[in-house]
Amino acid sequence: MAGPLQSIERAAAILRLLAGGPRRLGLGEVAASLGLAKGTAHGILRTLQHVDFVEQDPATGKYQLGAALLHLGTSYLDVNELRSRSINWADALAARSGEAVRLGTPLEGQVLVVHHVFRPDDSLQTLDVGALLPLHASSLGKILLAYGAAPLEPLLKEELEAYTRHTLAVPEDLSRALAEVREQGWAAEVQEMSMGEAGVAAPIRSSGGLVVGAIGLSGPVERICDTRGRPQASLVTLLREAARAISRDLGAARW
Amino acid sequence: MVERYVLSIDQGTTSTRCILFDHRGRLVSVAQREHQQHFPRPGWVEHDALEIWRNLERIVPQALSSAEIAADEVAAIGIANQRETTVLWDPSTGVPLGRAIVWQDTRTAPLVERLRKDPGDEFFLDRCCLPPSTYFSAPRIRWLFDEVPGLEQRARDGELLFGTMETWLIWNLTGGVDGGLHITDATNASRTMLMNIHSLTWDQDLLDFFGVPRAMLPEIHASAENYGAARTILPGVRITAALGDQQAALFGQTCFSPGDAKCTYGTGSFLLLNTGSKMIRSRHGLLSTVAYKIDDQPAVYALEGSIAVTGSLVQWFRDRLGLISSAPEIETLALTVEDNGGCYIVPAFSGLFAPHWRSDARGVIVGLTSYITKGHLARAVLEATGWQTREVVDAMNADSSIGLKELKVDGGMTADNLLMQFIADVLDVPVVRPMVAETVSLGAAYAAGLASGYWPDLKVLRNNWHRAGQWLPDMDPGRREAEYENWQRAVERSIGWIRQPGAP
Numbered sequence: 001m002a003g004p005l006q007s008i009e010r011a012a013a014i015l016r017l018l019a020g021g022p023r024r025l026g027l028g029e030v031a032a033s034l035g036l037a038k039g040t041a042h043g044i045l046r047t048l049q050h051v052d053f054v055e056q057d058p059a060t061g062k063y064q065l066g067a068a069l070l071h072l073g074t075s076y077l078d079v080n081e082l083r084s085r086s087i088n089w090a091d092a093l094a095a096r097s098g099e100a101v102r103l104g105t106p107l108e109g110q111v112l113v114v115h116h117v118f119r120p121d122d123s124l125q126t127l128d129v130g131a132l133l134p135l136h137a138s139s140l141g142k143i144l145l146a147y148g149a150a151p152l153e154p155l156l157k158e159e160l161e162a163y164t165r166h167t168l169a170v171p172e173d174l175s176r177a178l179a180e181v182r183e184q185g186w187a188a189e190v191q192e193m194s195m196g197e198a199g200v201a202a203p204i205r206s207s208g209g210l211v212v213g214a215i216g217l218s219g220p221v222e223r224i225c226d227t228r229g230r231p232q233a234s235l236v237t238l239l240r241e242a243a244r245a246i247s248r249d250l251g252a253a254r255w
Numbered sequence: 256m257v258e259r260y261v262l263s264i265d266q267g268t269t270s271t272r273c274i275l276f277d278h279r280g281r282l283v284s285v286a287q288r289e290h291q292q293h294f295p296r297p298g299w300v301e302h303d304a305l306e307i308w309r310n311l312e313r314i315v316p317q318a319l320s321s322a323e324i325a326a327d328e329v330a331a332i333g334i335a336n337q338r339e340t341t342v343l344w345d346p347s348t349g350v351p352l353g354r355a356i357v358w359q360d361t362r363t364a365p366l367v368e369r370l371r372k373d374p375g376d377e378f379f380l381d382r383c384c385l386p387p388s389t390y391f392s393a394p395r396i397r398w399l400f401d402e403v404p405g406l407e408q409r410a411r412d413g414e415l416l417f418g419t420m421e422t423w424l425i426w427n428l429t430g431g432v433d434g435g436l437h438i439t440d441a442t443n444a445s446r447t448m449l450m451n452i453h454s455l456t457w458d459q460d461l462l463d464f465f466g467v468p469r470a471m472l473p474e475i476h477a478s479a480e481n482y483g484a485a486r487t488i489l490p491g492v493r494i495t496a497a498l499g500d501q502q503a504a505l506f507g508q509t510c511f512s513p514g515d516a517k518c519t520y521g522t523g524s525f526l527l528l529n530t531g532s533k534m535i536r537s538r539h540g541l542l543s544t545v546a547y548k549i550d551d552q553p554a555v556y557a558l559e560g561s562i563a564v565t566g567s568l569v570q571w572f573r574d575r576l577g578l579i580s581s582a583p584e585i586e587t588l589a590l591t592v593e594d595n596g597g598c599y600i601v602p603a604f605s606g607l608f609a610p611h612w613r614s615d616a617r618g619v620i621v622g623l624t625s626y627i628t629k630g631h632l633a634r635a636v637l638e639a640t641g642w643q644t645r646e647v648v649d650a651m652n653a654d655s656s657i658g659l660k661e662l663k664v665d666g667g668m669t670a671d672n673l674l675m676q677f678i679a680d681v682l683d684v685p686v687v688r689p690m691v692a693e694t695v696s697l698g699a700a701y702a703a704g705l706a707s708g709y710w711p712d713l714k715v716l717r718n719n720w721h722r723a724g725q726w727l728p729d730m731d732p733g734r735r736e737a738e739y740e741n742w743q744r745a746v747e748r749s750i751g752w753i754r755q756p757g758a759p
């Protein structure tokens with residue numbers, strides 16, 4: 001059996017340090033307190049930040065414990081409960097928008113479709129629940145990546161699978177797109193998974209603001225997008241209202 | 256004047272809701288208020304009818320104001336209500352005599368036992384097509400007459416009115432002591448045990464038998480017709496529909512053709528099958544009931560099979576066994592295993608109901624081996640709802656020649672994907688979920704909108720109905736038969752557990 005992993009021991013020490021003090025700590029203070037090289041401390045803090053165990057104050061650059069750590073054990077949301085709690089809002093979204101609605105959660109590097117409402121036109125459609133979608137090529141997946149609900153690192157190592165010529169297959173392009181998602185609060189996918197299809201998605205948050213899933217609308221590109229190929233503002237508004245309503249039901253106070 | 260919405264009132268067992276719908280049948284606004292449940296003795300359940308009326312006075316303005324809708328934008332009012340709950344009140348004061356006795360109340364059990372022996376089920380089945388049961392209103396009126404001195408005489412003297420909840424609300428809405436309309440609809444009247452199911456009028460034999468004076472009974476009307484205008488809350492707006500809640504759900508699911516069926520999966524579950532203008536008398540333990548009656552068109556009938564324990568079995572698993580912390584987690588737990596591992600749960604908590612009707616049965620878990628995990632038990636919990644549905648559907652198919660082709664579903668359990676797939680599998684028909692989950696309210700709105708001309712015909716309503724999800728049967732027929740056989744053997748083992756008093 002391998003011995004204890006030094007980096008994990010160090011990460012635990014950093015968490016104890018941040019939990020022990022009453023105030024935020026800067027990188028220098030963390031490194032000095034634990035006798036670590038600044039580079040080492042920085043690497044660990046960044047990783048902890050990535051999993052939401054640590055937060056960095058944007059103004060001062062100082063670190064504190066993250067919300068996910070505080071809710072560890074309680075913020076876990078069962079996917080079937082997520083479906084139960086969103087079902088009425090998802091129905092209303094489909095009825096108002098006239099498009100199909102899906103809910104996605106992360107599962108082992110992919111998006112798991114946990115709920116699907118048909119487009120309300122009574123055309124032949126089959127339930128997609130249980131299907132898996134690629135993180136980088138779906139609007140649902142981009143939400144999960146952008147808000148740290150699914151780890152991004154593994155996707156940044158190499159060229160990603162291109163489903164169409166619009167797929168963001170280059171890691172840098174994906175990172176840039178995710179920054180944009182965080183900025184605007186929703187994600188789009190225009191012919192990135194299959195030609196002629198488009199979708200938009202928004203985050204579903206639980207208590208503490210933790211993103212636990214994504215809700216999205218999808219359909220033919222000419223219905224989802226305007227003539228310039230941008231998702232229609234009215235659809236995005238309906239979508240974000242539904243996402244906020246579900247988040248409120250799940251206990252996310254600020255959204 | 257712009258008339259743009261239909262207002263629906265759902266007077267339910269735990270709360271009263273007011274919902275506004277637009278022309279496309281979409282929900283525009285909701286207001287809701289719970290009322291208190293009174294349990295004065297074991298088996299007794301009561302509601303305060305005045306509290307419910309006051310709740311209605313509050314929620315209607317709330318629903319309007321939250322969507323910024325003015326009273327003159329309401330085209331019509333429709334009411335759906337908990338069925339069989341009994342209110343008596345004094346028409347000169349508007350004050351109820353005691354609390355309303357709720358459909359779940361079992362105080363009439365000894366009386367009902369006696370009626371089943373003498374004069375026996377047939378006497379009642381011939382007239383109202385209901386076997387005596389604690390659900391229905393007439394035994395409650397008899398109980399009140401027997402228990403409260405002077406009550407029967409006051410009823411004879413016209414100093415007392417009887418009603419189910421819609422009757423009470425309509426009387427208050429249309430003026431109360433100041434000339435309120437004392438009316439009911441055929442669906443609600445069909446659950447009293449006092450209405451003749453063929454003629455849709457009060458049955459003299461039944462009135463005589465229960466000793467109920469005609470003077471205290473409301474006038475029976477169609478489920479959708481112009482009853483009259485409200486004089487309070489929404490003065491001038493016409494009340495144009497009233498239906499019992501399960502019939503309203505059938506209407507809201509647009510089950511307008513013979514063979515159309517819906518099942519509402521909640522705490523308990525209610526399956527109704529439209530049998531058209533033909534009343535089918537069940538030979539397999541189902542109830543025949545009025546589905547709806549539109550204006551002066553012939554009444555449409557339904558077969559009803561109710562399943563006492565479905566969602567409540569999930570609650571039991573959560574609250575009594577503590578194996579899950581929320582109802583939806585039953586699905587997560589069930590998905591940790593491939594199948595039921597040979598384990599079956601028959602939730603005959605207070606006996607077996609339709610189609611078996613065995614009060615001596617109690618719940619059993621069979622097929623336990625050291626291999627069984629809580630995952631298998633979770634499967635067995637969900638499958639119990641599936642098989643109980645299958646038994647009711649088999650009984651319906653045996654009673655009517657129509658044959659179920661598709662089942663429309665609603666209620667809280669429809670969020671359970673595994674369960675919905677299982678139901679499609681064991682029934683071998685598609686299971687479909689509509690986009691508007693509030694089928695009870697929608698049904699009352701549809702009936703009201705139809706009678707007031709807001710919607711022209713049933714076809715328009717059908718076009719408003721949209722599929723939100725569909726589960727197709729996908730089970731090997733051999734496996735289905737083998738599993739059903741296992742279930743039936745499990746049911747056999749639940750029967751006869753309670754010994755007759757005095758038996759060895």
Ligand SMILES: Nc1ncnc2c1ncn2[C@@H]1O[C@H](COP(=O)(O)OP(=O)(O)O)[C@@H](O)[C@H]1O
Pocket residue numbers: 080084520521522523565566567568569570582583584585586666667668670671
């Ligand atoms: N995902 C689920 N899987 C199984 N049962 C569920 C699920 N969600 C809710 N339920 C059950 O459904 C019932 C609630 O449904 P609802 O339609 O609100 O019932 P009611 O109107 O009878 O109160 C509860 O008994 C609960 O145990």
